[in-house]
Each structure stands twice: as structure tokens, then as C-alpha cells.
Amino acid sequence: MINEITLTDILFVSTALFFIGVYGFFTRRNMITMLMSIELILNSVNINFVAFNKYLFPQHLDGIFFTIFIITIAAAEAAVAIAIIINLYRSHRSIDVEDASELKY
């Protein structure tokens, strides 16, 4: 049953996923793929919320709510990010982060 799997195991999955997302964020040069990495990171967080809620505080629903809100915000964020990316593409003809380095000094 579910009790055979401890919270730690689930946390292992979410942590791993988190760092996979981080790795993607560091190495991807394409902005869209960076956005995808961020989605992975957000999802790993969601897993954590849900798992904590289920295992540690079954009498509450706060974790669930956070997950729902995060999903909502992620949707908004993705929309905005993509709008920015498209705009950048229009001005730079590229969505490579290395090409958009005006933000310095």
C-alpha cells in the first residue's frame, strides 16, 4: 500500500526533478527550453506540496491549495514569458540567451 512508500522516497523524486530542471536552466541556450526547465522545477515543487500535505498534515488542505495556485501562476508566467520571447525574437531574430546580453554593467 501507499505506506510502503515513505515521504522520503517521494522527496527523492521531486528533488531529482528539481535539479534536472536546474541543470536544464543552466545549460539550455534556447529561451523556450529554459522555460520548459522552469516548468519542471515548478512541478517538482508541486509534488512536494502535495506529498507533504498528504503525509504530514492529512487534516488540512493547504498544500493542495498551493499546488493549485502554483499551477495557475505557472500558466500566467508561461504566457507572459512566451510573449516576451516572441518579442525578443522579433527584435533579435534569435531567442538565444547569449545574444541577449544588453543587461549588464
Place this chain on the structure above:
Amino acid sequence: MNLSLLIILPFITAIVILFCNGLKQVRTVALIGSAVQLIMAIMLLIQYWNERAIGNISQMVFEYSCVWFAPLNINFHIGVDGISVAMILLTAFVVIAGVLVSWTMETLNKEFFFLLIFLSMGAYGFFISLDLFTLFFFLEVAVIPKFLLIGIWGSGKKEYSAMKLALMLMGGSALVFVGLSGLYFNTNINGTHSFDVMQISKMHIPLEAQLLFFPFAFVGFGIFTALFPFHTWVPDGHSSAPTAASMFLAGISMKLGGYGCLRVATYLMPDAAHAYSWVIILLATIAIIYGAFATMMQTDLKYINAYSSVSHCGFVLLGIGMLTQTSITGAVLQMVSHGLMTALFFAAIGMIYSRTHTRMVEQLGGLLKVIPFISSVFVIAGLCSLGLPGFSGFVAEMTVFMGSWQNPDTMYRTATILACASIVVTAVYILRAAGKTVMGPITDEHYFHLTDATWNEKLAAIILITGIVAIGVAPFWLNDLVTPGTEQIMQQLAQAISLK
């Protein structure tokens, strides 16, 4: 006499300058302001004498104190003793001469005179402060204008020099601030700390604290007064600065350091002064000898004077380091004397430069024939620099030597002999410069058309020469003025020994 006037008056002058239009108004206001400063300084001297004559034997006279920032126990505490009066006189002399030689300043004259007067305010404030915080405050006030004066009106590699000077002096200030804070936090008056010089002098700062903070304060002030090896701002700074700024820099600003070394470092931390005196002597001797030899190799008149300033300011530090009353008096005399003399030298160099457009020794020659007044001023400054009797340099140097020799330690004696030897080297480089520049055949036919000094330049030179000769011919008044102040310092030092 209300000492605050010494700060308020330059401040008002500076403000009025800001509202002037055109060079004529600006320089008139600046001249009037500086003339009033001079008169006030002389009045201060007379009133000080009066005060002493009627039997006022308190260490500081004309004291005034008001709370500035109560939580940290910072007071605006001012007062003067003989040493301060001497330094104030020096400042007043140099300021008016500086204003006079800048009479025809063309670019941005309003800002220029504003900064000059502002700088003098910092110097006055510094010399009359008896509160370490206000002292530091005025020290900073005196630093910033220099950066601008060199950076804007300078010549040559002025940005580099201005930057170097400002950074090194700021570094010095930072060290000074550490030293002052160290003193502050080691004082305890009814549970609060104190910045007050007079209060600190009466209590005994723990030896460990003194040993720790003395180097900060001394080296910090030492940078101002060209302590080896932190003297490298001097040649570059002076050579790039406009004439008046050079005069202020060498005449006043370097004295801030000497005064600080004496009043703050030595006076407030006498034990440490004893402990570190050999280091001071060592550095001062190196500065004297090595500055003199380095001068010998210079070809630019301003560099010559700048390096010779390193050498001469070494005497100040030597006098302080020897820790005998005569030597400390000598150090103060040397400060005053060097201030006047080097200002005169820079003024003469500036006058020569503005006519011939060169400061290179080998390009100049025979100026005595075409511009006798300026050349004579140059020679007089040179002779004062090499310590000719009748001029202030002799009195000061001899007092330092005589005082230094009173210290019977062999190493100190050796240092004294080396310092004495520098007078020969000084003679070599001064005569070399003077012999080539004002004597000898005329090297450039353009020089035949040079015009001699204008009235303002003559006045500036005469004012400074008056000061130099007044000390050189009759040194006793200055000596008597300074001695009570140095006696106080000696008492501190003697107590420090007896406590051991």
C-alpha cells in the same frame, strides 16, 4: 576672540564668491576675504599674547564648546595654543599669496576661488579643533577641493595625479579614522566615550590600545606629510597642480599631517610614541636623505621642489620622532618655515612657467637678466630651502638638529648626522637648479621679451618673504609662541615614561 570666525569667514567668502559675476568681482572678493583672514590671524596672535601676558596659563585659550551630536558625545570644541596659532598664521599667509598668484585665472575662475577658500576653511577648522571628530571632519573638507583643483585646473597628467593624490590622502584619512575611533572607544568618561582631545589627554589610554592605534593615526597623518614610503603623491600631485593649488598643497595641506601627528598621535598616545619612535626616526631619515638624493636627479622645477618637500617634511617627522622638547619645537618651526618657503618656491616657479612655458631646468637659463624680480624671489626661496641664516629654514632645521642631538642614543645620533648631511645635498640641488635657471647665459631668445612680475605677484612674494624673514631674523617670538605648546606635549611624554 571668537575662533569660530576663522571658519565662518572663509565660508561666507566662499558663498559670496558663488554669487559673483566675472573674474574681477570674484578675485576682489577672494582677496578681501583672504586679507581679512590674514588680519584676523594677526589679531589672533596679538590677542593670544595679550591673554598670556595677563596671566592666562590654561593650556588652550579662546576655548568654545557646544554639543554637535549628543548620542556619540561629539562636540564642536575649539581652542588654540601656540602651535595652533602658528599654523593659523601660516595658513593665512599662504592663502592670501595663493589668491594673489591666481589673479589672472581664466577658466572657471569662480569655482577655482571658491575651492581655494573652501580649502582654507578646512585648514583653519582643522587647526582649531579640539574634538577628534570635528578635526577629522575638517581634514576631509580640506582633501576634496584638492582633487578638483588638480583635476580641473591642473596640467600634464592631471587626472592621474589628482586621482593618486585623492586616493592616497583618502587612504590616509581612513587610517586616521581608524586611529581616532580606536582612541574614542578606549576612553571612558562616566560610561560614555569621548572625542575630546583635552579629556583624552588627561586619561591614560591602555598601552595595548596605544600600541595598536598609534600606527594608524601616525601613518594616516604621515601620508599627508609625505611619510616615506607613502610620499609618492607629492611629486605627481604638486607637478600637475596649478600654482595656487601647489602652494596650498605643500604650504598648508602637508602641515595638516604634521600637526595631526603631533597633536593627535604623539600627544594622545605618548607611550606608543616612545615605543615606535625608532620607526619614525628610521622612516624620517630615509625620507630626508633619499628625498634629497632623488631631488638631485630631477629636471622639472616642480619636481625638484616636490621632492625637496619630501626631504624637508622628513625633518618635521624627525623632530617629532626624536621626542625631545627642542626637536618637537623644531618640528613645528619647520612646518611653518617649510609652508612659507615652499609656497614661495612654487609661486616663483609658477611665475616663471607662466612666462617661459617650460619648467625644465635645461631649457631655462639666464632669467636673472630679464626678469630680475622673479629670479630673485626664486633664489631667495632656494636659499631659504638650503637653510641660509636669516631665513626661516635655518632656524627650523637647526632647532631640529639641536633637539635631535639631545637624544643620546647612538642610532638616533646617526640619524641626526645623516639628516645634517642632507643640508649639503640640498645645497647641491638648489644651486644646480638656481645656477642653471636664473644664472648662466640666456638660452632662448624669446626670453628677452619676458616681462617682470606684476603687482599682484610682487605682493604675493613680498608677503611670503616677509613671513620667512620675520622668522629667520627674529625667531624668538615664534619660538616663545610654540614652546608652551610643546611643553605640554613633553609633559605627556614624560608622564608616559614615569608610568613605566
Place this chain on the structure above:
Amino acid sequence: MNNYSYISLIPLLPIATFLLLGLFGRKYFSSLSGIIGTLSLSVSAFLSILTAYKYFFVDGKVNGVFQQIIPLKYTWLQFSPTISIDMGIVVDPLSVMMLVVITFVSLMVHVFSLGYMKGEERFATYYAFLSLFTFSMLGLVLSTNIFQMYMFWELVGVSSFLLIGYYFDKPSAVAAAKKAFIVTRFADLGFLIGILILAFHAETLDFQTLIARLTDPQSSQILSSVTSSLFGVSALTWGLTLVFMGGAGKSAMFPLHIWLPDAMEGPTPVSALIHAATMVVAGVYLVARLFPVYCFDVSALQVVTYVGAFSALLAAVIACTQTDIKRVLAYSTMSQIGYMMFSLGVSKYGGEEGLGYMASLFHLFTHAFFKSLLFLGAGSVIHMVHSNEMKDMGGLRKHMPITHITFLIACLAIAGIPPFAGFFSKEEILLAAFHSNKLVFFVALFTSGLTAFYMFRLYYSIFWKKAAHLHGEHHDEGTFTMKIPLVILGACALLVGFVPISQFITSDGIGLETHIDVIFSITPVALAIAGILLATSLYKNENDRPIKISLAFGKFYEAAHKKFYIDEVYLFIIQKIIFNLIGRPAAWIDKNIVDGLMNLLAFITAEFSEFFKGLQSGKVQSYALYFFAGIFGLAVLFIYLVK
């Protein structure tokens, strides 16, 4: 005894003249300035002679001794409760004699210059400088305080610098002036340190007290100065030797004499004043002033003796080979001052033993007259032929009779032929040397022969030898003002030998009975006559014997002609060692190492900030990485390191 208060006028008049002429002379009374200077100085001279009369004949001796009177003294600079520089005036036989010599010779020079310097552009400046010099010299001899003396000593140095460099657009004159100043300055360094040592041990700067303390074997001061030592030499010896070094510098003793020949670049009357009668004898005066202390310390006195004797000989040898007439005179001066020095050196304090002291000052006195006469005569000659070189002269005796006669008198005086002034003083010196140091005596004897030889070489080369070939217009002997001093000085050179100096100036103030020992004087006079005869045979008429002889001497002649290469040695030391090995490295180190360190510091800071600036690359991923690393780092820090 305060009736000497007017004496301060003697030095004050010249300084007032200096200020007047120096500040306003050029503009307002350039042609009058000579008269003004001369008048003011003649007042001084008159007062000096009056003082001498009063001191020696009116006041006279008290208890058989001339008293030291200090009519004026006030504290000038208080170094410490015990040590101060006092400005004062001392009146004692020594200073009174010097006063007379200085003002008198100076007056002669002033008068002579009226003609000699006429038409100079900077006539007023010249007289101003002369006045300054006279003032300094008077101040020097009147000093009551060793530091006061040092001050005037320096002032003498600078006024001599100004006078030597009077023709400042001539590079050689500037170089000579610089050399004179720097060499004497170097010597003054010794003087200064000597003063410091003496002052430290004697705890005073006052001559009277200093001498009293350092000659009393019981005093604590003498104990401290004898016991403390450096390199095995006592502090007293160090102090006195270093003080003598100052004297040797001013008096052009070997090896500090190199400035004197070059100093002949100055106007000739200046040489007569400075390099014959006044400044160069300051060293003798200094040793004489401190003589009681020197007597207490034999080793210092021996230094004085041997330096003096060697200088006398060396200078005489060099003088035989020089062709510039002023240089011959310069070396002759050096030689004669050497006499004075060793004469002091062989002397002892008091009584018959103190003969050397008296003889030295006697010689100083007589020498002042005939040597300034020689210089003025040379000036007169130079004024006529416009050259300093012997080869441009010859046969002038017809053209300038007064100069000729007075010059001859002076030559005879310096050669020591009786009854001219030099004979008496030299006689006493040789006698003193004979009694105490045979080596020095023989050196002196030989030198006196040489002296006669080279002086007559000079005399014949100028006035005989060949027919005069003068070109140009006016060839008169010079103005009236130039002739008068020659005549007066010539008379003095004849007569001053009869002044009974031995009654007035002795080491202990008690008069000394001297008599001419005829048997003893035969040798030196014979030697002098031999020298004169040799010179006559070689130089009276033009012949090739001098060249042959000089060739016979070969290398030695060459070396003497080149002044034994001493100048070159100095040049080497200064150029190669001081400039190249100390000065240049110092400047280099400052520029590159000390300043370099500062610049390095600035450079490191700049590089550091450049590095940090690089972190701000504008690359989002890099930022994210730093952010991440930061969080990671902080997490480790807080979890494991901060408990």
C-alpha cells in the same frame, strides 16, 4: 665697561647699506651706490680703528691681561633652558684685530672697486654684495656664541657665492660659485656636527662658558666629553676635529681647498677681499677662538698642524706651475694659511710656549695687507691687459709704475725679506715650529723658499720678461681710486711688521716678549733670496730655461700643473659615486619601486574590480548559476558552520 655700545654700528652699517642698495640701488642711485657703500664702510673702519685704539691703549690691560668685554648680548633663539643662540658682540684682542683688518681691507677694496667696476651694469648690486659680505664677516668675528658664528659663517659662504658668481652669465663663474659654496657647505656640515657634539657635552653654546667648562679638568662636562667615545676617539676630539673641518673648508686647507682656485672667477677686488684677507682666514680665526680647548686635546691640534703644513707645501708646489696670475695668488694664499694653521698647531697655551699662536695671528695680520695688495695689483694689471694669463703680460713696469712698485713690495713681504711685514711674522712662525716640531719646521723652511721663487716668477712674468705689447685704446694705470689703495696697502706692507702684535694678542692675554734671533733668521732669509735669484735667472728675461726645467721634472711638473689631479678625484667621486651610484638609483627607486608599489596597488584594485565587473556579464544563466552557488554556499554555511 659698557662704553663700547657703538660697536654694534660697525656691522650694522654694512647691512643697512646692503638693504638700501640691494632693494633700491638699481633703480634709484646706481651710479651713487659706490660712493654710498664706501662712505658707510669708512665710518665702520673708522669706528673699528677707534675701538682698537680704545681697547689697546685707553682701557689697556687689567691685571696684565686684556679683558674680554661683551658689550651686547641678547637671546636670539632659546633651544632649551641651558642651550640658546645668543646674538652678541665680543671685544677681545683677537676680535678687535680682525675688526681692523676686515674693515680696513674692505675699505681699500671698496675704494679700488670704484674704479675697477666702473660702468658695470649691476654696479649697485656689486656694492650691495660687498656690504653683505663685510657685514657677515664682521658678525663672524664678533660672535660670542659658537652658533652665532656658524650663522655668520654660512652668511659669509653665501655672500661669497654671490660675489664669485657676480658675472652670472658666465657659466664658469656660476660653476665656480657653486663649487665654492658646496665645498664649504660640506665642510660646514662637519662644523655643525662638531658644534652639536661640543654643545651636547658642554651644555652651552656660549664661547666663554664653553671654553671655561672644557678647559677645566675637574668639570663634569670635560669628563663626559672625554669619556664618551666613538671608534676609540673621544667625543672632544671628534668635536674639535669636526669644527676644524669647517675651518679647513673656509680656509681652503687640503683636501677641501679645491674651490679656492676656481673662485678666482669672481671680480678681482672680490678676490682681494674674500680670498686674501678675510673669509679664508676665518678658519684660522675659528681655531684661534677655540684655542684653549684645542690645547686641551692634543690629537685634534695635531690634525691642525699636519693639515696646515701639508697644505702649505702642496699649494706652494702647485703655485710654481700655474700660469693664471690669480691662481698663483690663490695657491699662495692657501700656502700662507697653511702656515697660520700649523703655527697654531705647534703652539701651546700660555707664556713662551704660546709663541705659535701669536705668530699665527701676526701672520694673519700682515698677510692680510700684502696679499690684498697683491690681488689688487693683479686686478690693476688685469684691468689693463684684459687677461689673467701670464703669457699676455710682460714688461709692464714702464706702463704702470705704481702698481709695479707696490707689487714688488708685496712680493718682498711675502717672500719674507726684512724689513718687510712678512719677514717678522714668518720668522716667528718658523721659530715656533723649530721649537716644537722639526718635521714641520723643515717643510716650512722649504716652502718659504718656494714662496719666494714663485712670487718672483709671477713678478717677473708680469713686469719684466719681454716688451709690453698692448693693443686697444686706453692704457692708463687706472683711475685715482685704484691707485690710492695700492699706495696705502703698499705702505702697510712695509710697516705693519713693526706693530708689536706680541704685546696684544697672545693665547693667554698676557703680553709676550719677542726678539729677532738674527742667527736663526739667516737660513730662511738666505733661502728666500736664493728663491728670488733663481726666479730672476729664469724669468727676468725671456729664455727657454723654464721649459727645460719643467721638462726635467716631467711627470711631477705635469701633475703639479694639473693640481695633482685633486679636482679630477672629486669630480670622479661626485659624478660617478654620488650622482650615479646614489642619486640616480634613488630617483629610479622612487619612480619605479616605491611609486611602482603604489601604482601596483592601484592596478591590483583596478584588476579586481575589472574581475567583478566581468561577473556582471548580462548573461542570465551565469547570474542564475551565481545565485544558485550563493544559495548553496549560504546553506552550507548556516547548516554546518554556524551552530
Place this chain on the structure above:
Amino acid sequence: MGASKIIFYIISTFILGTGILAVTATKIFRAAIWLLFSLIGIAALYFWMQLEFIAAVQIIVYVGGIVVLIIFSIFLTQKSGDEMPKPLQQRKLFSLFAVFFAFAFTYLLIHQYGFYSSNPQPFELKISDIGMQMLSTTEHGFILPFEVVSMLLLAAMIGCIVIAMKAKTE
């Protein structure tokens, strides 16, 4: 070992595997597809945890919304078949290193802390509870965040339009 456990392992492996592929794939379109699978895997994990509602939301918003959006934007900006520019080797190594150690560190912490479920009380998720609590104004109500998120969505929508709108040609 129960079936549940095995299923968990399978799901986990799937999530992580597709996740890794999503961040390493060289073609962007493939990366998007792997991301899709990874998200679906996460939805499966929610199912496994018996949180059907969340799983549904996950599928609807992520799989149906965001991934589609991403794919659209890929179509707008890229040629889908192209290889993407390779990351810098140095950065890749460094990131790998950093990520590995950070992961090890984090997991070590989690492991050391040892989360133990406080009480084995079963967890039941009723959608009505969610709805009630979402709109309740009491202590545990989420009405305010709900409203804020609504505003955010509106703002995002407007923002997207403004940003992405073509600037008017002057």
C-alpha cells in the same frame, strides 16, 4: 514488495527519465514532447497518491495548456527540425557538477531529517471541500489569494497582448 511500490518506482523512473531527456534533447520539438511526457508522469504520480483532482488539473493546465503554448511558440520562432546550439562544454560541466553536489547535499539533509508521518490517518480529498475552502472567508479560507490570482491572470493576459503586439510602424 507491493504492487503500489512497483508502480511508484515505474512512475518515478518515467518522470525522471523523460525529465532528463527534456533538458538534454538536441532538437527543441523533441524536448517539448519529452516535457509533455514528464508532466503526464507527474499527473500519474498524483493519481497514484489518490489525488485525482490535482491530477486532472495538472493534465488540463499543463499538458493541455502550457505545453501546447510552448509548442506554438516553438513553431513561431524556430524551425522545428533544427538542432539547437550546443551548450558550452565548460558551463555544462560546471552545471553538472554544481547540480550533482547540490542534489547530494539536499537529499542528505532530507534523509537526515527523516520525515515520519505524524499520524497514519487516511487522507481524503473531496472536491467540495476544496471549493468550500477556496471561497470561504474564514480563518482557513483562500478567497483572497483566489481573487489575487484572478487579477494576476487578467493582468498576464493583458500583458501578453501588449508585449507581443507588433509595434506600430511609424
